[in-house]
Amino acid sequence: xxxxxxxxxxxxxxxxxxxxxxxxxxxxxxxxxxxxxxxxxxxxxxxxxxxxxxxxxxxxxxxxxxxxxxxxxxxxxxxxxxxxxxxxxxxxxxxxxxxxxxxxxxxxxxxxxxxxxxxxxxxxxxxxxxxxxxxxxxxxxxxxxxxxxxxxxxxxxxxxxxxxxxxxxxxxxxxxxxxxxxxxxxxxxxxxxxxxxxxxxxxxxxxxxxxxxxxxxxxxxxxxxxxxxxxxxxxxxxxxxxxxxxxxxxxxxxxxxxxxxxxxxxxxxxxxxxxxxxxxxxxxxxxxxx
Numbered sequence: 166x167x168x169x170x171x172x173x174x175x176x177x178x179x180x181x182x183x184x185x186x187x188x189x190x191x192x193x194x195x196x197x198x199x200x201x202x203x204x205x206x207x208x209x210x211x212x213x214x215x216x217x218x219x220x221x222x223x224x225x226x227x228x229x230x231x232x233x234x235x236x237x238x239x240x241x242x243x244x245x246x247x248x249x250x251x252x253x254x255x256x257x258x259x260x261x262x263x264x265x266x267x268x269x270x271x272x273x274x275x276x277x278x279x280x281x282x283x284x285x286x287x288x289x290x291x292x293x294x295x296x297x298x299x300x301x302x303x304x305x306x307x308x309x310x311x312x313x314x315x316x317x318x319x320x321x322x323x324x325x326x327x328x329x330x331x332x333x334x335x336x337x338x339x340x341x342x343x344x345x346x347x348x349x350x351x352x353x354x355x356x357x358x359x360x361x362x363x364x365x366x367x368x369x370x371x372x373x374x375x376x377x378x379x380x381x382x383x384x385x386x387x388x389x390x391x392x393x394x395x396x397x398x399x400x401x402x403x404x405x406x407x408x409x410x411x412x413x414x415x416x417x418x419x420x421x422x423x424x425x426x427x428x429x430x431x432x433x434x435x436x437x438x439x440x441x442x443x444x445x446x447x448x449x450x451x452x453x454x455x
Contacts, residue, residue: 168380168404168447170203170247171196175232176211182228189231190238197242204239205247205310205449206232208295210275215256217294225256233302245307247352247449248299250292250338252331253279254316259287266319271357272327274316279334280323292338300345308350309342310382310449311335314357328362329369336374352380354406354449355395363395370398382406382449387415390436391443405445409433410452427452 175181184192193204209232213225236246253266254274264284266276277284299306313331324330332353339351355363370378380402383392387408397403413432440448 166202166447168203168402168449169201170205170245170447170449171201172205172247172249172449172451173235174205174207174249174451175228175235176207176209181206181235182209182231186231186234186238189235193235193239193242193244197244201244201450203245203247203307204236205249206235207249207251208232210251210254210256210291211316213256214258215291217298218258229298233299233304236299236304237302240304246304248295248306248309249312249354250309251312251316252334253277253284253288253319255287255291259291267321267324269318269320271314272318272320273314274318276316276319278319278321278324279330280319280321285334288334289337289341292341296342296345306342306346306349308352308380309339310352310354310380311338312354312356313362326362326365328358328366332366332369332374336377339377350379351377352382352404353378354382355384356406358384360393360395367396367398370401374398376400380404383445385436387411388432390432391439392445394443402446403444405436405440405448407436407440407448407450408452409450 173181209228213228214223216223216226216229240246251274253276255277257275260275264277264281264287266278277287279285279288313328318327335351342349376399378398378401381397382404384406385392385408392405410427412427413429
């Protein structure tokens with residue numbers, strides 16, 4: 166099956182976050198008509214507190230409920246479902262000084278250190294809540310796509326090299342997800358990965374987790390139309406993380422829809438052509454703002 170996922174991250178007050186449920190259901194019906202066969206969203210922790218820590222109806226709970234409604238609407242249309250996750254990104258009220266991640270180049274977000282047992286328990290507790298809650302809402306996820314960066318990362322001595330700490334954390338998280346969504350596939354997105362991190366990860370996967378990772382959505386750099394020629398682990402599908410939210414070039418600063426709907430009449434067709442020529446078997450189309 167060729168994967169044509171529309172990744173619709175409801176965040177930062179964009180239309181995915183602001184649309185009412187019937188509006189979003191109509192949007193999902195339209196993207197299915199356009200040929201997409203998979204829908205993805207993430208769980209928003211940015212600038213919100215833990216909705217599971219209180220009975221009060223706060224912003225975090227409202228956003229979570231809307232996401233569940235959207236997932237159910239996509240599922241009712243026959244779209245497959247993907248949950249995008251940011252490894253160690255947590256809610257505002259979980260940012261304790263003793264749990265803090267160490268920041269470095271490319272590391273950003275509301276992060277805690279997964280090498281500290283108490284912090285790791287917080288991270289795993291969030292995933293337990295999310296996967297259980299989605300399943301209780303009648304949602305059956307087909308995959309999750311994990312990001313190591315943006316948001317994510319920790320540069321402390323215990324977490325170096327981060328890409329392997331990330332991979333081991335994701336194996337634990339996959340075990341949790343399997344309890345509530347049997348058969349869910351673990352995918353990674355290589356957004357901001359360096360070639361040496363791919364090499365480290367591939368060696369680890371061959372030795373410690375052969376056949377475990379089922380998909381890698383390869384980062385296409387800005388103004389490029391091909392993924393890098395990098396090997397993925399055996400048994401892992403190679404896909405593309407396809408940023409459709411900017412024009413043919415970034416020179417005009419037309420990114421994240423600052424000037425209205427994005428039109429990229431050269432870049433997007435060329436990217437589809439080049440991905441097919443590279444043997445890429447699908448994509449996640451990412452548009453941060455609508």
